[in-house]
Amino acid sequence: MTTQILLVEDDQGLAEIIKEYLESKDLAVNIVSDGLQAVAVIIDTQPDLVILDLMLPSLDGIEVCKRVRSEYSGSILMLTASADPFDQVVGLEIGADDFVQKPVEPRVLLARIRARLRQNNHEPSLPSAAAQVPDNDLKYGQLTIKKASRQVLVASHQLTFTGPEYDVLLCLVENIGEIQNRDALFRAIRGIDYDGRSRMIDIIISQVRHKLSEFNYANQHIKTVRNRGYLFVPQL
Numbered sequence: 001m002t003t004q005i006l007l008v009e010d011d012q013g014l015a016e017i018i019k020e021y022l023e024s025k026d027l028a029v030n031i032v033s034d035g036l037q038a039v040a041v042i043i044d045t046q047p048d049l050v051i052l053d054l055m056l057p058s059l060d061g062i063e064v065c066k067r068v069r070s071e072y073s074g075s076i077l078m079l080t081a082s083a084d085p086f087d088q089v090v091g092l093e094i095g096a097d098d099f100v101q102k103p104v105e106p107r108v109l110l111a112r113i114r115a116r117l118r119q120n121n122h123e124p125s126l127p128s129a130a131a132q133v134p135d136n137d138l139k140y141g142q143l144t145i146k147k148a149s150r151q152v153l154v155a156s157h158q159l160t161f162t163g164p165e166y167d168v169l170l171c172l173v174e175n176i177g178e179i180q181n182r183d184a185l186f187r188a189i190r191g192i193d194y195d196g197r198s199r200m201i202d203i204i205i206s207q208v209r210h211k212l213s214e215f216n217y218a219n220q221h222i223k224t225v226r227n228r229g230y231l232f233v234p235q236l
Contacts, residue, residue, distance in 0.1 A: 002026065002027070002028045003026075003027050003028065003048045003049070003117060004028050004030070004045070004047040004048050004049075005022060005027050005028065005029045005030070005047060005048065005049050005050075005051060005113070006029075006030050006032060006038070006041060006042060006045070006047040006049075006050045006051070007019060007022075007029055007030065007031050007032070007051045008031075008032050008033070008035070008038040008050065008051065008052045008053055008056065008061070008064065009031065009033065009051070009053045009056075009079065010033045010034070010053065010055075010056055010057055011053075012033065014104070015031045015033070016031075017106075018051070018104065018106065018109065019031060021106040021110070022106075022109075022110065022113070025110060027113070030045075030047070033056075033057070034056065034057050034058050035056035035057060035058045035059030035060060035061070035063065035064045036058035036059050037058070038050075038052070038056070038059075038064050039059065039064055039067050039068055042064075042068045042072050043068055043071050043072060046072065046073075046074065047074060048074055048075075048117065049074055049075045049076075049077060049113060049116055049117060050068075050072070050074065050075070050076045050077065051077050051078075051079060051109075051113075052064060052065060052076055052077065052078050052079065052096075053078075053079045053080075054078055054079060054080040054081070055081070061078055061079075061080075062094060065078070065094050065095055065096050066094045066095070069094060069095035069162075070160070075097045075098070075116040075117070075163055076095065076096050076097050077096070077097060077098045077099070077100060077112060077113065077116060078096045078098070078099050078100070079099075079100050079102055079104065080099055080100075080101060080102065081101075081102040081103075095162050096162075097116055097162060097163045097164055098112055098115075098116060098164070098189075098190060100112055111191070112190070114191075115190055115191030116163065118191065138170075138173050138174070140173070140176070142154050142155045142215075143173075143212075143221075145169070145170060145173055147170070150166055152166060152169065154212065154215040155215065157215050159211050159212070159214075159215065160211075161208075161211065162207075163189070164189040164200070164204050165204055165207055165208050165211070167188045167189040168185055168188060168189060168201070168204050168205065168208060169208050169232075170188070171184065171185055171188040172185075172222060172230060172231070172232035173232050175232070176232050176233075177231070177232075177233070178231070179225050179228050179229045179230070179231045180229050180230055180231070181228060181229035182194045182201050182229060184229070185201045185204075185229070185230070186198070186200070186201060189204070205222060205224075205230055208222065209222055221233055
């Protein structure tokens with residue numbers, strides 16, 4: 001089945017360039033140029049991935065992301081011409097999965113798309129013996145991670161995690177007792193090495209801690225190891 005991409009971009013020239021390039025890589029791309037229309041299309045069609053410009057007519061990208069996030073489970077990759085890290089902080093907090101800076105380099109955009117699709121199991125991987133065995137759930141005390149469905153539960157309560165939040169928690173839990181530095185966590189969510197500048201990991205860790213604490217799963221389970229990274233220490 002062809003992967004469906006929704007591109008929300010009001011610059012028609014740029015939109016057509018991106019569409020042509022991605023379709024040459026066997027991705028199906030539909031274009032929407034208005035923020036308000038994008039909300040309806042995302043919810044109605046449930047594309048595999050949304051490429052969402054920050055500045056749009058009717059509604060900006062932040063507001064679009066906020067309105068659809070509870071009804072859309074796919075990845076949202078935001079395009080921004082802004083160098084202000086505040087935009088990325090806000091975007092991550094309301095559910096964006098990744099950012100690509102304008103002017104867009106098509107190969108970089110494609111790499112980010114493929115990384116998100118791999119995380120969401122939309123892009124097939126090479127067959128292996130391990131692939132024939134279903135992934136086992138991870139369970140530590142009240143915490144359960146259902147790997148096949150990418151669900152996180154505390155006791156009987158299902159938590160709503162974004163893709164990056166789930167990927168960071170899974171990386172920590174799968175490597176229980178081992179400190180995970182920013183390089184390891186950055187590769188877990190983006191498939192590339194840490195650039196040495198982004199605060200994405202710190203923001204996501206904060207969000208994961210907050211969501212776990214809402215269900216009385218205490219913050220101390222994810223420990224900060226100064227100058228080294230983060231460590232998952234479960235309460236069994």
